[in-house]
Amino acid sequence: MSFALASDLTSPGPKTLSHLVPAMGRALLGEGPAGLGLPDATRYVLLLVDGMGRDNLEQFYHLAPILSDMQKCHDLTCQVPSTTATSLSCIGTGTVPGRHGVAGYTFRAPSGRAMNALSWANGDDPEIIQPHPTAFEALVAAGVTVSSVGPARFQRSGLTRASLRGPQFIPIHDEDDVDERVDKTVRASRSGDVSLTYVYERSLDHVGHGEGWQSSAWRSRLMWVDNLVGALLDELDPGTVLVVTADHGMIDVPGDHRVMVEDEGGLLADVDLLAGEPRFRHIYTRHPDDVAQRWQRVLGDRAQIVIGDHAVAAGLFGRVDASTRSRFGDVLAITRSDWAIMSRATPKELTLVGMHGSLTRCEMRVPLLAQICEG
Known part of the structure; x- marks a missing residue:
């Protein structure tokens, strides 16, 4: 990356x-x-x-x-x-x-x-x-x-x-x-x-x-x-x-290209906080390896799942200060093509047609x- x-x-x-x-x-x-x-x-x-x-x-x-x-x-x-x-x-x-x-x-x-x-x-x-x-x-x-x-x-x-x-x-x-x-x-x-x-x-x-x-x-x-x-x-x-x-x-984003996290294969297991937006999710967890493996297994080629420390080391966000590191996810879910990762916890996002955030x-x-x- x-x-x-x-x-x-x-x-x-x-x-x-x-x-x-x-x-x-x-x-x-x-x-x-x-x-x-x-x-x-x-x-x-x-x-x-x-x-x-x-x-x-x-x-x-x-x-x-x-x-x-x-x-x-x-x-x-x-x-x-x-x-x-x-x-x-x-x-x-x-x-x-x-x-x-x-x-x-x-x-x-x-x-x-x-x-x-x-x-x-x-x-x-x-x-x-x-x-x-x-x-x-x-x-x-x-x-x-x-x-x-x-x-x-x-x-x-x-x-x-x-x-x-x-x-x-x-x-x-x-x-x-x-x-x-x-x-x-x-x-x-x-x-x-x-x-x-x-x-x-x-x-x-x-x-x-x-x-x-x-x-x-x-x-x-x-x-x-x-x-x-x-x-x-x-x-x-x-x-x-x-x-x-x-x-x-x-x-x-088409209606049939929206993954609902509450409905998919235990995606929220071990997740302390989910943030970001539908095409770029910050996932905060004390178990990044387990969560990353689970999300990649469930989402397959619909998203790229990256350990946050690996993304930081690769320079995805530029040089990350020690004071800001905790703001970036322990795991990142970066959607491919025209997919989005939705949650019922953020209902306003469910109404969106046009989206952004990904690469x-x-x-x-x-x-x-x-x-x-x-x-």
Whole structure:
């Protein structure tokens, strides 16, 4: 097992979301050309479109002509697991999951409980979960004006305070109002001679989870996102570089490809806590070898079952700090193809059509697009 880890921006090979803010920071701080093939600028606007995987987008480029015409930069992947909380933490901190410690959608917190990294239910203090200075904070300390434009409800969320702290937060009150989003983004970008404005858009992911990424509703929302990108390009000041990326892609999971853990061959025997998400389960146990063997025997080729220590040694999560090791499963169940591992203990997950978290190309590859605005 191997995976590309965050490393020096000048090194060859695959790059991940952890490289993104440092890449723009090189140009903003006058330390050299921007990395990842991005144009150099003194003002960047980074639009993160939740759930817009590269493969998902490329299949429907004909519905998104503005996105399809943007410059394609360095190939980019998310890190493991391919899920929002982990990916946004990689962007905000500029480091790998093993260091920032946001191990997935749900994971074992220092308290020993399963915490939800999006709602922050059962979560410890955000600065205990993620104590390191963020990449955003480093830019602010160096004199860059950094702003975050996003849904008002996230202004003081646990994830914002843990992994995305540092920017001035500019709340959006109507997420469907393109004019509000564009106006606030333009003003934020103009607020400093050297600036980075981070803009979070989540509706495409929401539609994909509810109806699937191959649904007409997803295609319609992609066209809306394309219009948002066009409006930003029209209104941002000349010379500003708009960068568009995503946190993960998505797989549609058929109803007959869902394994219910309560119904299958004693899967929960010796399991102290089950977390993660349907396509990437963290399994916490004092008997990892026995549990791994049982899960592999029951699931067969529907999933890859990995001892957690082996995954850590192989670098699946980047270098894992001693303080974060307990957050990653003692055993990992990583689904293959379009399978998912469900539990009645998390009933909201049972309603999902589109899912992510695993290591497939469709989930892991994300676009990295850029364009210099002409005003």
